[in-house]
Amino acid sequence: MATVKLWTDEDVARDPAVKAVFDDIRTTRKSDFVNDFWRGLAHDAGTLKRVWEGLKAIMIAPGALDPLTCELIYIAVSITNGCQYCIHSHTAAARAKGMTDGQHGHMLAIVGMANQTNALVTGLGVAPDDVFLVR
Known part of the structure; x- marks a missing residue:
């Protein structure tokens, strides 16, 4: 069970910084699905962005x-x-x-x-x- 609130799409829509990351997740992955890990991190927009950017650099960008x-x-x-x-x-x-x-x-x-x-x-x-x- 999560120790933080998992943000819904309605919650995300109310926070421009979080919405920008979720939009990038959807665009990068070519999917509307955003998994619960990101929804748990959404309560802290700075951490959400930092972790997503790091993951993109290591796991998605060519290496x-x-x-x-x-x-x-x-x-x-x-x-x-x-x-x-x-x-x-x-x-x-x-x-x-x-x-x-x-x-x-x-x-x-x-x-x-x-x-x-x-x-x-x-x-x-x-x-x-x-x-x-x-x-």
């Missing part, structure tokens, strides 16, 4: 990684952080970008293995080998 890889990384981090909302929303986005069941399963196996080995090496207190350090 060195392809869009599906970006979504897979987002899912992996969301799993590790335990963010159910982000796991679901970015899994849906990855599927829309062509993620197959095989890719999803492989990515989940990598996340599980990385979490296991990270915990083991941290518990063992093993420092990185010198060959891995940038000099």
